Each structure stands twice: as C-alpha cells, then as structure tokens.
Amino acid sequence: MINLLINDQKVSVQAGTTVLAAAKKLKINIPTLCNHDDLCVAGNCRVCIVEQKGARTLIASCATPASEGMDIHTNTLKVRNARKHIVELLLSEHRADCTKCYKNQNCELQSLANEFAFGDHIFLDLVEDHKYNIDRSSPSFIKDDSKCIRCQRCVRTCSELQYISAIAVSNKGAQMKISSFNNRPMSHVVCTNCGQCVNRCPTGALVEKTYIDQVWDAIYDPDKHVVVQTAPAVRVALGEDLGYDPGERVTGKMVNALRQLGFSSVLDTDFTADLTIMEEGTELLVRLKKALVDGDKKVSLPMFTSCSPGWIKFIEHKYPEFLPNLSTCKSPQQMFGVLAKTYYAKKRNIDPSKIVSVSIMPCTAKKFEADRPEMRASGFKDVDFVLTTRELAVMIKQAGLDFRNLEEAKYDSIMGDSTGAGVIFGATGGVMEAALRTAYEIVTGREVPFGNLNITPVRGMDGVKEATVKIEGCVDAWKFLEGAELKVAIAHGLVNANKIMKLVREGKAPYHFIEIMACPGGCIGGGGQPIPTNMQIRKNRMKAIYAEDEHMVLRKSHENPEVIAIYKEFLEKPNSHKSHELLHTHYIERDNY
Amino acid sequence: MENKGLNKVDLIFEKIEPKEVLIKAFKMSSAEIIQNILDSGLKGRGGAGFPTGLKWKYTAAEKSSEKYIVCNADEGEPGTFKDREILERVSDKVHGGMAIAGKAIGAKMGIVYLRGEYRYMLLKLMIELDSFHKMIKEIGYDFNIEYRMGSGAYICGEESALFESIEGKRGEPRNKPPYPTVSGVFDKPTSINNVETLVTAMMIIQHGAKNFTQYGTKDSRGSKVFSVSGDTPTPGIFELELGMSVQQFVNVFGDGDTKAVQVGGASGFCVPRKKFAETIIGFEGVPTGGSMMLFNSSRSMYNVLHNYLDFFTEESCGQCTPCRVGCQQLLKGVEKVKKGEAKPTYLNELMKLADSMKIAAKCGLGQSVGNAFKSIVGNFREEIIY
Ligand SMILES: Cc1cc2nc3c(=O)[nH]c(=O)nc-3n(C[C@H](O)[C@H](O)[C@H](O)COP(=O)(O)O)c2cc1C
Ligand code: SF4
Ligand code: SF4
Ligand code: SF4
Ligand code: SF4
Numbered sequence: 001m002i003n004l005l006i007n008d009q010k011v012s013v014q015a016g017t018t019v020l021a022a023a024k025k026l027k028i029n030i031p032t033l034c035n036h037d038d039l040c041v042a043g044n045c046r047v048c049i050v051e052q053k054g055a056r057t058l059i060a061s062c063a064t065p066a067s068e069g070m071d072i073h074t075n076t077l078k079v080r081n082a083r084k085h086i087v088e089l090l091l092s093e094h095r096a097d098c099t100k101c102y103k104n105q106n107c108e109l110q111s112l113a114n115e116f117a118f119g120d121h122i123f124l125d126l127v128e129d130h131k132y133n134i135d136r137s138s139p140s141f142i143k144d145d146s147k148c149i150r151c152q153r154c155v156r157t158c159s160e161l162q163y164i165s166a167i168a169v170s171n172k173g174a175q176m177k178i179s180s181f182n183n184r185p186m187s188h189v190v191c192t193n194c195g196q197c198v199n200r201c202p203t204g205a206l207v208e209k210t211y212i213d214q215v216w217d218a219i220y221d222p223d224k225h226v227v228v229q230t231a232p233a234v235r236v237a238l239g240e241d242l243g244y245d246p247g248e249r250v251t252g253k254m255v256n257a258l259r260q261l262g263f264s265s266v267l268d269t270d271f272t273a274d275l276t277i278m279e280e281g282t283e284l285l286v287r288l289k290k291a292l293v294d295g296d297k298k299v300s301l302p303m304f305t306s307c308s309p310g311w312i313k314f315i316e317h318k319y320p321e322f323l324p325n326l327s328t329c330k331s332p333q334q335m336f337g338v339l340a341k342t343y344y345a346k347k348r349n350i351d352p353s354k355i356v357s358v359s360i361m362p363c364t365a366k367k368f369e370a371d372r373p374e375m376r377a378s379g380f381k382d383v384d385f386v387l388t389t390r391e392l393a394v395m396i397k398q399a400g401l402d403f404r405n406l407e408e409a410k411y412d413s414i415m416g417d418s419t420g421a422g423v424i425f426g427a428t429g430g431v432m433e434a435a436l437r438t439a440y441e442i443v444t445g446r447e448v449p450f451g452n453l454n455i456t457p458v459r460g461m462d463g464v465k466e467a468t469v470k471i472e473g474c475v476d477a478w479k480f481l482e483g484a485e486l487k488v489a490i491a492h493g494l495v496n497a498n499k500i501m502k503l504v505r506e507g508k509a510p511y512h513f514i515e516i517m518a519c520p521g522g523c524i525g526g527g528g529q530p531i532p533t534n535m536q537i538r539k540n541r542m543k544a545i546y547a548e549d550e551h552m553v554l555r556k557s558h559e560n561p562e563v564i565a566i567y568k569e570f571l572e573k574p575n576s577h578k579s580h581e582l583l584h585t586h587y588i589e590r591d592n593y
Numbered sequence: 594m595e596n597k598g599l600n601k602v603d604l605i606f607e608k609i610e611p612k613e614v615l616i617k618a619f620k621m622s623s624a625e626i627i628q629n630i631l632d633s634g635l636k637g638r639g640g641a642g643f644p645t646g647l648k649w650k651y652t653a654a655e656k657s658s659e660k661y662i663v664c665n666a667d668e669g670e671p672g673t674f675k676d677r678e679i680l681e682r683v684s685d686k687v688h689g690g691m692a693i694a695g696k697a698i699g700a701k702m703g704i705v706y707l708r709g710e711y712r713y714m715l716l717k718l719m720i721e722l723d724s725f726h727k728m729i730k731e732i733g734y735d736f737n738i739e740y741r742m743g744s745g746a747y748i749c750g751e752e753s754a755l756f757e758s759i760e761g762k763r764g765e766p767r768n769k770p771p772y773p774t775v776s777g778v779f780d781k782p783t784s785i786n787n788v789e790t791l792v793t794a795m796m797i798i799q800h801g802a803k804n805f806t807q808y809g810t811k812d813s814r815g816s817k818v819f820s821v822s823g824d825t826p827t828p829g830i831f832e833l834e835l836g837m838s839v840q841q842f843v844n845v846f847g848d849g850d851t852k853a854v855q856v857g858g859a860s861g862f863c864v865p866r867k868k869f870a871e872t873i874i875g876f877e878g879v880p881t882g883g884s885m886m887l888f889n890s891s892r893s894m895y896n897v898l899h900n901y902l903d904f905f906t907e908e909s910c911g912q913c914t915p916c917r918v919g920c921q922q923l924l925k926g927v928e929k930v931k932k933g934e935a936k937p938t939y940l941n942e943l944m945k946l947a948d949s950m951k952i953a954a955k956c957g958l959g960q961s962v963g964n965a966f967k968s969i970v971g972n973f974r975e976e977i978i979y
C-alpha cells in the first residue's frame with residue numbers, strides 16, 4: 001500500500017492508483033475532462049491539475065500514479081488560477097452557443113464553465129480564427145468541430161474499444177483537430193455508426209442525429225398511426241436520464257410514458273427478439289444438419305449473429321469474405337419494422353402507408369440500419385424513425401411528464417408480448433443464451449441443463465467468452481446431433497470482435513455459433529444510452545436485465561404466445577418462404593481504407 | 594557567483610583514436626563508467642540539463658533484457674546547429690559515446706533520431722557507421738546502431754514524443770511518470786542523450802573525470818558547443834568553457850551595439866543589456882542547449898517575440914490546453930496590444946497566463962513558452978506596446 005496526503009488528509013492506496021482516484025477515495029472532487037474510466041489515460045486537458053509539494057510544476061492527477069509520501073493539495077491559489085485559465089482557454093476556442101446546443105445542461109464543459117469561468121472572460125475570442133467544420137453526413141451523428149475541446153476521448157474510443165480509428169488527430173499546434181480519415185465526410189469512411197464516441201464526448205461536438213421533431217409531427221398528424229417499439233436495453237437505462245440510479249428497471253413507467261406521449265400503439269422489440277431466436281435458431285440447426293448429415297462443404301460455419309448493425313458494418317468493411325457466415329436474419333428492430341407494416345397493419349386493418357414506425361433504441365447504428373436500402377421489404381421504409389434512449393428522455397421531459405409517479409403499464413398486444421429470452425438480448429451473451437434455451441429444447445425436447453435456465457458461462461463482462469454444450473438425448477428428427485458438442489463464443493466491443501475474427505480468418509476458431517455485439521457490454525452499453533456510461537454503470541444495467549428476465553413468467557422464445565400465433569396466422573414456420581421474404585436479408589461488401 | 598571568463602576549449606572536436614577509448618571503456622565495469630560520469634558532473638546538453646550519470650545509473654538499475662540508448666539528433670531549437678557540426682565532423686565519437694553508454698546501462702541497441710533536414714548527411718553517416726560496427730566487432734563488443742529519420746516537427750525532439758515517432762505513431766509527448774529510464778522507446782528502459790552529451794561522455798572516459806571538472810563551475814561542469822547567430826560579426830560554432838557572463842560573451846561576439854541576447858533559443862531566456870554583467874551562462878544563470886542569438890538596437894523586440902510565438906503556435910503538438918490555446922492567446926494578445934485594440938494592461942493578464950502555462954502544460958515545450966515571453970515582455974514592455 002502507498003501512503004500519501006491529500007489536502008492534509010491521510011490516504012492509503014494500492015500501487016498504480018492515480019492521485020485522482022486516491023482523492024476520490026477521500027471524497028475530494030477534482031474536476032476532469034479528458035479522463036474517462038473506459039479509456040487509457042490521456043492527460044491532455046489539464047483540468048485535473050493539482051499541486052504536489054516539491055514538484056516544479058503542477059501535476060495532472062488523472063495521469064500521475066500516487067507515490068509514497070506525496071503531499072498533494074487540490075485547491076491552492078496556483079491550482080485555482082491555472083484551472084480557471086484552462087477552462088477559459090477552452091472556452092475561447094469554443095463556439096459556446098449553449099441555448100442552441102443539444103448538450104445544453106448535459107455538457108461537461110458547460111459544468112466547468114459554471115464553476116470556474118462565470119462573468120467576463122479574460123481572453124480573446126478565437127472562434128473566428130478557426131475554420132470549423134460541421135459534418136452532418138453520417139446517418140447517425142453530427143460532428144461539430146466548433147464544439148470540440150480536443151480531449152481525444154472519441155479517438156481513444158474508436159481505436160481502443162472499437163478497433164476502427166475512423167477519427168484521429170491531425171495537424172499540430174493551433175490547427176490540431178479531430179479528423180475523419182483523409183478528411184472525408186463521416187458517411188464515407190470506415191465507421192460503424194456505433195456511437196461509442198458520441199457516448200463519450202464530453203461536449204456537443206459529437207451528438208446523435210435527432211428525429212424528435214419528426215416523431216412529434218407524426219404523433220400530431222391525425223392521418224398517421226404511429227407505432228413504437230422499445231429495445232430490451234432501453235428499459236434498464238432510461239431511468240438514468242430521468243433521475244434514477246443506474247440499474248433501475250423502469251419498463252412499466254416507460255410504457256405508460258410512451259402512451260401519454262401519444263403513440264398509437266406501444267409495442268416491444270422483445271417480441272421480434274423472440275422471433276429472431278426462432279428464425280436464427282432454426283437457421284443454425286439447418287446449417288449444422290447440412291454440414292454434418294449432408295456433408296455439404298459449402299455451408300458457412302461458424303454462423304455469426306446479425307442483430308447488431310455496428311457489427312454488420314464492421315464485417316462488411318473488415319471481413320467481407322465472411323459475410324456468408326452471418327445469419328441472414330434481420331435485426332429485431334427491422335423484423336419489427338417490416339411486420340408492423342404487413343402483419344400488424346393487416347390485423348389492425350390499417351393502411352400501411354399511414355403507419356409511422358418509430359423505434360426507441362440504445363443505439364445510433366440503428367439509425368443507419370433503418371436507412372439501409374435492404375430494409376424496405378414491406379414496400380415502405382420499414383422503420384421510419386429511430387430514437388436513442390436519450391432522445392426518448394428528452395421527449396418525456398418536453399411533455400412535462402412526472403415520470404417517477406407514473407403508474408406501471410403493460411405493452412399493447414400484437415407484437416407486444418415477450419419472454420425473458422427476448423429481454424436478455426440487451427446484454428452481451430444474451431442472444432446466445434436465448435438461442436440455446438430454444439435450440440436445445442427443439443433438439444432434445446428438454447430444457448437446457450443449467451439451473452433455473454441461467455446459462456452463466458455466456459454471461460458477464462469478459463471481452464471474449466466461450467462455452468461448450470454437450471447435446472444428449474436427441475429427439476428423432478435431430479438424432480444426428482447426438483453426443484455432439486456445440487461450441488459457441490461471444491464477443492462484445494469491436495476490439496474483441498476483431499480478436500475472434502482474426503482466429504476465424506486463421507482457421508483457429510473451433511466454434512459453431514458466435515454472438516457479436518458492437519458495443520461494450522452489448523446493447524446496455526450502446527452508443528445511444530444515457531451519458532455517462534462506464535463499466536460500473538454497464539454492470540448495473542446488466543444486473544437489471546437479468547432481473548427482468550427472472551421476473552418474467554415465460555423465459556423461452558418459443559413459448560411466446562404471440563410468436564406462436566404469428567407462425568400460425570402469417571409466417572407458417574421458421575425459415576418459411578414468407579419469413580425469408582420479410583425477415584431475412586443479405587449484406588454487402590464495403591471498402592476498407 | 595563563480596565566473597570563469599571566456600575561454601575557448603577543444604574537447605568535442607579533438608581528434609582522438611576512438612578504438613583506444615572504447616577498449617579502455619569496455620574494460621571498465623558498468624558501475625565504473627557511471628561513477629566516472631557522475632564524478633564529472635556532466636549535465637545533459639540537449640537543454641534540460643539532467644545529470645547524465647544519474648540518468649545512466651537509473652537506466653542501469655532497471656531489470657530488463659532489452660534496453661536502448663537513443664541519441665537525440667533532432668536539433669530543432671531555432672538558432673541551434675551544433676549537433677549538425679558534431680555529426681559532420683566527429684560522428685565516430687557520437688557512435689562511440691553511444692556504445693559506452695550502452696555498456697553503462699546494459700543496452701545492446703542504439704538508435705540515432707536524426708533531424709529530417711539532415712538527411713543529406715545520411716549516406717556519409719552510414720559509411721562511417723559501417724566502419725564503426727566493424728571496429729567494435731574487432732574489439733569483441735556487441736552493440737548495434739540504427740538511424741531513424743525525424744519527421745520535421747520540433748516537438749519530436751522532446752524525448753517521449755521522439756519515442757512515439759520512432760514507434761511510428763504521431764509525435765505527441767507522453768505522460769510522465771513513467772520516465773524514459775523506466776519505460777522509453779518500445780516501452781523499454783531507455784537512456785536518451787543529446788549528441789553532444791554522448792561525445793562529451795566519451796571524452797570524459799578518455800581524459801578522466803578529474804580532468805573534466807577543471808573546466809566550468811560547480812553547477813556547470815566542462816565546456817559546451819555554442820551556436821552563435823544574429824547580429825554578430827562572427828557567427829558559427831564555438832566550444833567555450835562554461836561559466837562566463839553574458840557580458841564577457843557579448844564582448845567577444847557582439848557587434849558593439851548588442852541590446853539583448855536570447856540564450857537557449859525560442860524556449861530560452863532573453864537577457865537585456867542591463868543584466869549582461871550579472872548573468873552567468875550555465876545552469877546557475879541562464880541555461881542553454883547551445884543557441885546564442887544576439888540582437889542589436891536595430892531589432893524590434895516585438896518582432897522577435899512575435900516570431901517565437903508564431904513558432905510555438907505552429908509547433909505545439911496541440912494536445913494539451915494550456916499550450917495549444919495559450920500560445921494562440923499570447924500571440925493574438927500581443928498583436929492586439931500592438932495595434933492598440935487591447936489595453937497595455939492586458940499584457941499583465943498574458944504574463945499570468947504565461948505563468949500558468951509554465952506549471953500546467955504537459956511537456957517542456959508548453960512549459961517553456963513563458964521563458965521568452967516573460968523575459969521579453971518584462972524587459973522590453975515599451976517595444977511591445979508602441
Ligand atoms: C520541445 C522540445 C524539443 C526538444 N528538442 C531537443 C532536441 O532537438 N535535441 C535534444 O537533444 N534535446 C531536445 N529536447 C530535450 C529532450 O527532451 C531531452 O531532454 C534530451 O534529449 C535529453 O538529452 P540530454 O540529457 O543529453 O540533454 C527537447 C525538449 C523539448 C521539450
Ligand atoms: S458543447 Fe457544451 S458548452 Fe458548448 S455550446 Fe454545447 S452545451 Fe454549451
Ligand atoms: S461511431 Fe463508432 S466507429 Fe464511428 S467513429 Fe464513432 S466510435 Fe468510431
Ligand atoms: S469530438 Fe468530443 S470526444 Fe472527440 S475530441 Fe472533440 S470534444 Fe473530445
Ligand atoms: S505542452 Fe504543447 S507540445 Fe507539450 S504536450 Fe502540451 S500541447 Fe503538446
């Protein structure tokens with residue numbers, strides 16, 4: 001243990017602990033900007049400087065490990081002056097038109113300005129000396145350089161967590177900035193639209209493209225029937241933007257709120273998550289049968305999940321030769337979209353051209369996905385508008401709802417039923433667990449051999465997880481699988497996806513089925529989730545997801561009554577001709593530069 | 594304060610038989626070499642002036658099978674051209690100094706990071722390096738040197754940015770600690786030394802520490818190569834004993850009308866005429882990596898300062914707030930004051946900003962912008978305003 005003094009208080013910390021973390025232990029708050037718990041240390045904003053007795057300069061507390069006998073002061077005159085200077089310097093380069101800014105009231109720079117730089121500014125305005133660029137080309141987010149404080153959180157996110165490096169530092173000195181590859185528009189670089197950078201940007205320099213006004217317009221249009229679907233991960237995170245602690249489940253209140261906002265029908269993406277399991281599970285079993293029984297050498301195994309549009313874009317750019325290994329299933333969002341304008345429209349007897357389909361997602365890549373030309377199988381744009389969890393919170397605030405005191409409500413019917421298996425799609429390993437719960441039962445007629453259906457080996461925050469399920473006691477139709485060992489792997493965060501894909505490319509991946517989610521933790525850590533998101537918060541949300549699962553009466557996708565009904569009434573059976581027409585698709589190779 | 598007066602010395606460019614010095618060095622133990630350098634009082638010649646013996650001692654103490662000697666030949670400080678001269682005339686001593694340092698710290702690999710503009714020398718250096726490699730092989734010593742070309746950015750002379758650059762990354766200074774002695778290039782223990790430091794170390798082994806300590810003062814031992822430029826009838830490279838006053842320097846190199854001397858380049862200090870006599874050139878007074886620029890009364894100190902600020906505004910790596918934005922503010926600020934668009938008292942705010950930059954910037958670049966700014970504005974305020 002290392003002993004030091006901070007503001008004359010003694011504290012002992014483990015070797016390697018930063019001065020910042022040591023101060024936190026004493027509940028001494030030191031302001032930060034470039035620091036983020038998920039990322040490597042940058043030490044570039046210098047907001048977190050403190051005075052170390054005997055040192056020539058101030059030290060950056062986020063970047064300096066505590067050492068024995070240190071005597072630290074966090075609030076001396078020197079520190080205060082320098083910190084005020086730093087905040088004012090940042091503001092002098094910054095187009096601070098807060099009232100126009102999406103991040104107003106939710107901006108780390110603004111908070112610091114409130115604390116350290118109110119009143120007249122000391123320094124000259126430099127904004128007009130810079131030729132700042134605003135890039136609106138991405139379907140998912142806007143990059144406004146005039147709001148950028150060069151903290152490089154986005155750069156570190158994109159390279160360390162996502163293995164993409166769509167954005168990097170370019171130029172030096174006064175011209176230093178965060179650039180896309182070759183300064184191309186964001187829509188024309190290798191970017192997965194995952195929004196992890198957006199989630200970590202402390203200012204309004206990276207924000208999602210919002211469609212709040214368009215959704216309001218649709219709601220108030222008497223001619224339109226506006227259906228809304230909510231992704232599994234939204235219900236365990238939305239509360240954070242409305243004053244709850246991370247990990248609170250607000251499913252019922254959220255449903256009520258959506259109804260009060262005026263949506264015609266409040267439905268659940270969990271329903272199509274269950275449906276995905278039916279389609280994807282069947283697809284996997286068919287591929288296995290072709291490979292094992294028919295000896296078909298052309299079958300693409302391992303099969304990869306396809307519900308994360310960030311991951312889809314990643315493989316399209318980086319590993320296009322493995323596109324045939326992707327499940328052909330559309331994501332639950334898109335299955336829902338196409339069914340809303342076909343099955344649902346028919347059942348409710350509504351002209352599909354009058355349906356506006358809105359989805360609430362933890363994700364910014366879903367905005368891109370909804371725009372894909374492949375996603376128009378209903379004859380219309382299957383999903384019209386995608387809002388993030390954060391945008392929904394904004395709408396709830398705009399409507400003046402007293403969210404905390406709302407009654408719990410239930411989803412509407414026709415695509416509103418769900419099971420615990422659909423809910424856990426929101427966490428890494430969840431799709432795998434849901435698939436195993438169903439596939440194992442199809443093949444053996446028995447439940448998966450894990451206590452209370454909880455397949456714990458596929459759960460948790462390890463970047464890459466693997467598990468083996470031995471298949472025994474098969475029913476007649478699946479006898480060829482008797483004694484087989486189903487090998488599965490799970491990765492979340494594209495840096496981990498890349499690890500698995502490298503193995504696959506080298507022929508060293510012994511798996512049959514691989515689940516990949518673009519975002520750390522899966523959708524609970526999605527780019528559209530409340531800010532901040534970090535490991536502790538992801539863990540809390542994950543716990544909430546599994547609690548939600550345990551509280552469901554039905555916990556296996558094939559038991560979802562509305563899923564059973566849709567096959568009876570509309571789709572016939574999994575992987576039917578109709579399913580293929582509406583629920584499946586293929587993806588395209590993209591450049592990797 | 595000790596004042597040794599101005600004395601020319603011939604140590605750095607002295608012709609020696611490198612092979613003999615190396616044979617002598619390789620017979621010594623690592624600890625003996627380090628003790629010699631410690632006893633000599635040698636401090637780094639690249640600007641920061643860290644005791645070379647200590648640097649070697651710390652690196653030697655690290656347990657690692659892979660260590661590096663890096664020779665900093667980026668020489669980007671405006672007004673400095675002494676490392677170029679050393680490499681052109683006595684590259685065998687640069688290579689020899691690296692091998693001795695390698696023996697001291699237990700490194701088998703040396704890397705010379707050569708300023709991009711010096712590429713024209715590379716062919717000649719490679720030929721000389723070849724015969725050097727042959728020579729140490731003959732002695733039976735295993736040490737290998739490679740050259741890496743700089744990228745043309747001033748910041749890549751800063752040691753940790755230099756490592757990043759060698760590793761093929763963007764030249765941005767790292768957080769310290771860890772220091773290079775613990776984790777330098779390729780995250781291995783590294784001793785990074787200036788070209789001149791390495792040559793001087795070799796000469797200390799040649800002549801003995803005791804001999805070396807006869808030169809210079811308690812705080813600044815030995816001699817040093819100066820790059821003299823500006824308003825002087827005799828610009829060029831001169832090796833002088835450390836410990837003279839600026840006045841004594843100006844007496845020899847000035848043109849009779851010297852009003853200020855910028856000691857240490859853009860990141861150094863401006864000494865005005867009234868302080869010439871009391872200011873010693875060395876670590877006890879104004880330190881310098883070698884650059885000595887003289888200004889006579891025809892020069893506008895506003896222009897001099899403006900040049901430096903322009904340079905820093907462009908050459909800052911841009912990653913940290915105090916330096917990236919601070920430089921722009923200092924530059925725009927003096928422009929506004931000069932044009933009468935800001936009150937002269939605004940200079941007081943800028944002086945405070947320069948103080949903050951000194952203590953809050955991430956690396957030596959941002960920390961030293963205030964040196965020139967404060968010494969020029971402090972001593973020539975009227976020239977900035979009117
Ligand atoms: C902005 C900046 C530029 C530097 N440029 C050089 C350089 O060109 N050559 C050099 O030897 N040291 C340079 N240094 C100092 C190095 O960081 C380092 O201290 C030095 O190479 C150590 O060698 P020494 O101890 O032998 O002086 C620079 C430092 C800074 C902050
Ligand atoms: S980024 Fe923050 S400080 Fe800047 S305009 Fe937006 S809210 Fe204001
Ligand atoms: S959206 Fe994702 S891939 Fe695109 S720049 Fe941001 S972090 Fe990188
Ligand atoms: S875009 Fe945001 S995260 Fe990236 S450097 Fe700028 S302020 Fe930081
Ligand atoms: S002080 Fe300047 S050069 Fe050094 S890290 Fe900061 S911005 Fe880069």
Ligand code: FES
Binds near residue numbers: 032045049062
């Ligand atoms: S938070 Fe420590 S330097 Fe930015």
